[in-house]
Amino acid sequence: MSAPVHAAVTAGKCTSCGTVNYPKRLVCKKCKGESFETVAVGGVGKVLTYTDVYALAIDYETRYLRLAIVELEDGLRVTGQLLDENPKLGKRVKTTIGIVREPGDKPILGLQFVPA
Amino acid sequence: MNPVYIAGAGMTRFGRSEWSLIRLAGEASLAALRHAQLGEIPVDGVVVANMGAARVNKQTALGSALVDQLALYPAMAEAVENGPASGASAFKVGCQAIASGMADVVLVTGVERMRVVNGLEGTDFVASLSQPEAEYIYGVTLPSLAGMFTRLLMDKYGIERKHLAMVAIKNHFNATKNPYAHIQQTVTMEGILTAPEAIVNNPPIAEPLHMFDCCPVSDGAASVVLVSESIAKKLRAPKVRVAGLGQATDTHAVQEREDPTDLKAVRLASEKAFDMAGLKPADVDVAELHDAFTILEIAESEAAGFFPRGEGHKALERGETALDGKLPINPSGGLKAKGHPVGATGVAHLVELTWQLRGEAEDRQIPAASVGYACNFGGFGNNVVATVLKREAE
Numbered sequence: 001m002s003a004p005v006h007a008a009v010t011a012g013k014c015t016s017c018g019t020v021n022y023p024k025r026l027v028c029k030k031c032k033g034e035s036f037e038t039v040a041v042g043g044v045g046k047v048l049t050y051t052d053v054y055a056l057a058i059d060y061e062t063r064y065l066r067l068a069i070v071e072l073e074d075g076l077r078v079t080g081q082l083l084d085e086n087p088k089l090g091k092r093v094k095t096t097i098g099i100v101r102e103p104g105d106k107p108i109l110g111l112q113f114v115p116a
Numbered sequence: 117m118n119p120v121y122i123a124g125a126g127m128t129r130f131g132r133s134e135w136s137l138i139r140l141a142g143e144a145s146l147a148a149l150r151h152a153q154l155g156e157i158p159v160d161g162v163v164v165a166n167m168g169a170a171r172v173n174k175q176t177a178l179g180s181a182l183v184d185q186l187a188l189y190p191a192m193a194e195a196v197e198n199g200p201a202s203g204a205s206a207f208k209v210g211c212q213a214i215a216s217g218m219a220d221v222v223l224v225t226g227v228e229r230m231r232v233v234n235g236l237e238g239t240d241f242v243a244s245l246s247q248p249e250a251e252y253i254y255g256v257t258l259p260s261l262a263g264m265f266t267r268l269l270m271d272k273y274g275i276e277r278k279h280l281a282m283v284a285i286k287n288h289f290n291a292t293k294n295p296y297a298h299i300q301q302t303v304t305m306e307g308i309l310t311a312p313e314a315i316v317n318n319p320p321i322a323e324p325l326h327m328f329d330c331c332p333v334s335d336g337a338a339s340v341v342l343v344s345e346s347i348a349k350k351l352r353a354p355k356v357r358v359a360g361l362g363q364a365t366d367t368h369a370v371q372e373r374e375d376p377t378d379l380k381a382v383r384l385a386s387e388k389a390f391d392m393a394g395l396k397p398a399d400v401d402v403a404e405l406h407d408a409f410t411i412l413e414i415a416e417s418e419a420a421g422f423f424p425r426g427e428g429h430k431a432l433e434r435g436e437t438a439l440d441g442k443l444p445i446n447p448s449g450g451l452k453a454k455g456h457p458v459g460a461t462g463v464a465h466l467v468e469l470t471w472q473l474r475g476e477a478e479d480r481q482i483p484a485a486s487v488g489y490a491c492n493f494g495g496f497g498n499n500v501v502a503t504v505l506k507r508e509a510e
Contacts (some may be wrong), residue, residue, distance in 0.1 A: 048376070049268045
């Protein structure tokens with residue numbers, strides 16, 4: 001199955017040791033290298049954990065948000081919004097891109113997860 | 117490094133306050149200064165702990181503002197912001213000033229006045245400590261991180277919602293014995309979990325966490341007076357020494373932790389604090405943990421070294437962490453019921469421990485307590501300060 005990737009969400013792959021740093025940082029957390037190649041983040045993975053959160057921050061008008069941390073097949077873990085009516089630990093999902101926050105009239109694109 | 121002693125401790129009642137931010141800080145400071153009975157000995161330095169005043173109260177430079185309220189000029193002064201660990205961080209800065217010989221008397225005061233904004237704004241102000249691009253933009257709030265952490269631990273160790281409720285029941289009970297606590301009302305397993313109406317009393321906040329798993333939003337201030345050995349000798353007060361201090365950091369985003377169920381920064385900070393003190397977790401008589409969410413009291417009790425991993429909820433169930441247990445945890449009522457004015461919390465931990473070690477904790481006194489431990493948990497575990505206090509013989 002081809003893994004969807006999204007240029008809207010990118011990570012820094014260390015050119016010295018190959019570690020994908022996401023979120024990006026100036027110094028590689030593994031080898032302290034300072035040179036990175038930009039790579040897209042996304043693909044197929046499994047739900048590591050999730051929650052329905054009712055204690056929301058500003059910018060949301062919904063009653064609750066379903067958030068998850070997903071472990072992608074390449075081992076990278078990402079946080080995003082889970083669009084799944086029947087969430088379960090370990091369930092296979094794939095990433096998609098969508099509007100995850102709208103401060104004022106400036107929508108922010110980010111990772112969402114749907115059943116794979 | 118020169119020894120550091122806590123000569124006095126005081127706080128305001130936590131809850132909703134009509135006092136201004138600086139009035140709160142000032143009242144707690146005066147209580148601590150009166151407790152210390154310094155007489156003519158001057159205060160050399162002031163460190164204020166606070167997280168949100170710049171945003172929530174539109175006020176900055178709180179060190180200078182508190183010096184002015186208390187007419188402590190020309191004492192050196194600053195404010196420390198380190199998220200929810202601001203309190204113990206400010207305490208650490210005060211200790212460093214005395215340990216280095218730069219000061220003899222330092223006032224450390226933590227304060228937060230956050231009930232002036234609505235719930236969304238308050239939750240968002242605390243959420244601003246999360247990783248901006250990988251967490252915050254998705255609507256991550258502190259309760260959501262705690263909810264996801266709770267689900268992982270429940271799955272891994274067989275922790276059930278009843279164990280979380282036991283933390284709340286214990287801490288609410290303890291708070292009824294603490295006149296400074298925000299919430300002074302006991303809760304029962306029926307009322308918050310097992311009765312049919314429990315879902316109404318205790319609605320979900322971040323599944324599997326419900327309202328009674330989460331600390332309230334509080335205003336309040338707490339303060340301690342730190343002194344050098346030469347000053348401590350001049351005072352008649354019992355000697356509570358800062359025996360050990362440790363601090364450790366971890367990745368900003370929770371998703372990046374190698375083992376997201378391991379509170380590594382709590383573990384490392386605690387090991388450092390116990391090493392410095394020359395003491396072990398088993399030597400501790402009373403502990404104040406950062407139970408912003410009930411799960412954190414259980415997880416921190418393991419990471420601090422009191423119980424093996426995955427065993428904290430069993431010790432809780434056996435009553436070992438109750439007021440009359442082997443290791444009483446959060447006799448003050450904890451963040452859960454005493455309240456959580458964010459910048460004040462880390463200092464309030466040390467206020468409670470100081471009272472406990474001096475035998476001044478009244479109805480919630482742990483008999484003959486001589487070693488106390490506190491964990492101030494910043495971020496969602498990415499910046500933790502652990503402190504070990506010891507009562508010294510006269």
